[in-house]
Amino acid sequence: MDSRRSVRKMRNRKNKKRLILSVSLTVVALIVLGIIFFFPLNNFLRSATGNDTPSDKVVKSELVKKVKSKKTGDPKNDEKIDRAASILDKKKMSEIISAAKSENKTANLISDSSSLSKTQSQKAAQVIFSNSEYDGLRNAISDGNWYQAYQQYQKLSDDGALNQLQKAIGQ
Numbered sequence: 001m002d003s004r005r006s007v008r009k010m011r012n013r014k015n016k017k018r019l020i021l022s023v024s025l026t027v028v029a030l031i032v033l034g035i036i037f038f039f040p041l042n043n044f045l046r047s048a049t050g051n052d053t054p055s056d057k058v059v060k061s062e063l064v065k066k067v068k069s070k071k072t073g074d075p076k077n078d079e080k081i082d083r084a085a086s087i088l089d090k091k092k093m094s095e096i097i098s099a100a101k102s103e104n105k106t107a108n109l110i111s112d113s114s115s116l117s118k119t120q121s122q123k124a125a126q127v128i129f130s131n132s133e134y135d136g137l138r139n140a141i142s143d144g145n146w147y148q149a150y151q152q153y154q155k156l157s158d159d160g161a162l163n164q165l166q167k168a169i170g171q
Helices: 002-036 038-049 054-068 075-090 093-099 103-113 118-130 132-143 146-158 161-168
Strands: none
Touching: 038 054, 038 093, 054 075, 054 093, 054 146, 075 103, 093 103, 093 132, 103 118, 118 132, 118 161, 132 146, 146 161
C-alpha cells in the first residue's frame, strides 16, 4: 500500500513538473512570437480599427517632443513649432504611413504640418523620394516599423542628410 502511494506521489510530482515546464515553454513561445510579430500585429490593429494603436501614440508623443525641442525662444518661431507639434499630434498614424508611400501625400503632409510653403513642401517631398538616402526611412515608416524608422532618422541626422534637405528647400 505504501509503495503504491509513493509511486503515485512520484508520478504526480513528475506530472506537475511536466505541466509547469509546458506552461513555461508556452508562455515563452508566446512572448517570442509577440516580439517577432509585433509590427504586423500593430499594423493589423491600426487597419482594423482605423485608429492609432497604443504604440502609435507613444511614437507620436516622442515625435511631438522632438519637434517641441527645436524651440529657440523666438516667439514667432516657437509659435510655428507649437502649431506643427499640435497638427502632428492630431494626425493619425495611418495618414503618416500613407504619406510615406506617395510623393504627393508627403508634400501635402509637410505643407499641412509645417510652416513651409506648398512649393517648399513639394521640393522637400521630391528630394525625399528622389534621393535613395531616404529610402530606408520611408520604407520603415510605410511599414509601420517605428524602431527601424527611428534608427534611420538617427542615421540621416548623423550623416548630415537632414541638414542637406533643409538647404535644398531653402530653410
